[in-house]
Amino acid sequence: MADFSFVQITDHHLLESEDSLREGFCPGHAMRMVMRHISENVADKTDFIISTGDLVEPDTDATYQGALKLLGIDSSTALPGPQHVNIEGLKDFPMYFLPGNHDKRDMFTRYLFPDSKPVNLYNFSFEHKGAQFVFMDWGQESKAHLFPETKEFLAKALKADMPSVIVCHQHVKKIGSRWLDNFLADNLDEFWDVVLPNKEKVLGILCGHVHITYEDEHGGVPIYGLRSTAYPFARTDDPLVILAAPHYRFVRIEDGILISRIYKVSI
Numbered sequence: 475m476a477d478f479s480f481v482q483i484t485d486h487h488l489l490e491s492e493d494s495l496r497e498g499f500c501p502g503h504a505m506r507m508v509m510r511h512i513s514e515n516v517a518d519k520t521d522f523i524i525s526t527g528d529l530v531e532p533d534t535d536a537t538y539q540g541a542l543k544l545l546g547i548d549s550s551t552a553l554p555g556p557q558h559v560n561i562e563g564l565k566d567f568p569m570y571f572l573p574g575n576h577d578k579r580d581m582f583t584r585y586l587f588p589d590s591k592p593v594n595l596y597n598f599s600f601e602h603k604g605a606q607f608v609f610m611d612w613g614q615e616s617k618a619h620l621f622p623e624t625k626e627f628l629a630k631a632l633k634a635d636m637p638s639v640i641v642c643h644q645h646v647k648k649i650g651s652r653w654l655d656n657f658l659a660d661n662l663d664e665f666w667d668v669v670l671p672n673k674e675k676v677l678g679i680l681c682g683h684v685h686i687t688y689e690d691e692h693g694g695v696p697i698y699g700l701r702s703t704a705y706p707f708a709r710t711d712d713p714l715v716i717l718a719a720p721h722y723r724f725v726r727i728e729d730g731i732l733i734s735r736i737y738k739v740s741i
């Protein structure tokens with residue numbers, strides 16, 4: 475396996491236009507500043523960007539059109555991508571998009587992957603420089619659910635004789651916030667029943683959804699969460715939005731180990 479790097483960003487909650495506000499936050503401007511920071515600081519050593527979902531909110535024709543315009547996506551690609559973005563110095567830069575609970579799958583596919591047939595569950599795997607990326611889908615609701623189809627997909631993917639990075643929208647372990655942890659799948663144990671026997675192969679699990687940056691592990695498998703580019707939550711029992719700079723995660727796969735650092739973006 476060759477060494478390489480990529481970037482994770484998450485939970486963009488983009489509105490119709492770049493300067494639209496949500497509760498005083500400007501998700502479009504924040505996204506632009508994150509992409510500028512990536513372009514100026516890490517793009518030259520980054521193979522691709524992965525967005526772990528909630529591209530827009532609400533999911534309407536206008537918000538998806540606004541997102542495509544902001545990101546400079548003017549070409550089509552087959553699922554699962556990568557798409558190519560043109561923004562803030564990034565030219566035709568490869569970027570993968572996973573849907574979040576705010577991205578209804580039919581509309582998400584229609585805008586991001588117009589040449590592909592919409593799928594209900596975004597379960598895809600692909601190889602990059604000897605590592606397997608496993609994009610898995612916990613469904614379209616805030617509360618995750620491990621669907622039998624996804625479980626089967628995951629089990630099959632992890633049979634591959636390759637180190638794997640699991641990427642998904644919803645989180646996979648309690649983070650210590652009552653309202654967010656209520657969104658964990660009731661059948662989460664079934665997920666770990668599939669992952670843990672293969673833990674030597676799993677380099678890490680990257681998630682979004684909770685809008686909070688954290689690092690944890692379960693049974694020796696590293697878990698990484700990430701702050702939203704739009705609006706961060708506090709780790710409180712009830713919803714609380716806080717003022718804090720967006721994060722992105724620079725991930726390096728080196729000598730078969732996943733290491734990462736967080737970049738904070740001043741806006």
Ligand SMILES: [Fe+2]
Pocket residue numbers: 485486487527528574683684685702
């Ligand atoms: Fe979100």
